[in-house]
Amino acid sequence: MAERPDIVANAKIAIVCEHFGAIEWKDESTTSKPMPVYKATGKMAPMWTMVNSSKASNTLHQLYQDAFAGTPDALRMAMVAPKELNGSRSMWYGVGGSGTLGRSTIPTIGIIPQPDYLWTSMIDGGWSKLDIPTVVTQINVILRLITSLDATL
Template identity: 70%
Template sequence: MAEYFAAHPININLDFVITTGHMSGHHLNESAWMDQRPAIMQNAKAAIVCEHFGAIEWKDNFKTGKPVYEPTGKYEPMWTMVNSSGPSTQLHELYLDALEGTPETLRMAMVSPQIVNGVKSQWYGAGGSSTLGYSNIPTIGIIPQPDYLWAEMVDGGWSKLDVPMAVTQINVILRLIESLNNKFMAGKL
């Protein structure tokens, strides 16, 4: 994505944060990165959190009586969370527009609100995604959720990755960012 925008400049500033996330033991995760850069958080107009792109869905199959972990032939749905800040509605709509023209195999599911600590919340997530999700910054999190983040596989998990689908999902984000740029240039962001 950074290479794309280097070749196709836009008017908004982009910060790309690539980390090992909450699996790092707080050494290299989004929350620590954001804590060290409060000015970015104060000036941010929107945040897009993306994880696990290109994930092929694998499930436990119990046909033989014992679980066999195998691909289902589908892709993991793109679980999508939008925080409850007022401007997030516009971000949500731009995201839905960015999905136009994608293949039907690309599944997206909007996550309904739940009660967190006695408060109705529209956000799920861990680490930095939850930090942004609970903020006033318009945030959208697109996080396909495999059943197991850790699974011992002979090929190291590469059979769970579909690169063409990851490219399709990245293209959705590129269209979303271009739409945000257009809204910014029109004075609507």
């Protein structure tokens, strides 16, 4: 973004997506086993969605929520907004481009599930912890959002 400030200067909205299809994994402790067992919970990792708080972002936020219409109940989303944006450090959780855009005045959503397996080393590189049908559903949410934004703006 530092190399192409012209793109950022002309941006109307930013949507950042990462880790789609992430299956939630947690350590499970039982009284019969002294060490916790790391295994799937049977749920999808929530779509943590960081949003910046500006009046210009209201349409983006609403259209994003609307884009979930008709999706399975298992597709969980939590929208988190910073307390302040301009002049004070926001509580934006993204890094890289997501963090830079989130701290800007450009209406931004960063859809970033935080799967625990990102912190583990696995023989198959983590592919066994990916749910392809959920990836497709999550991508369709974003496509509906972009379509509705295009029609609205």
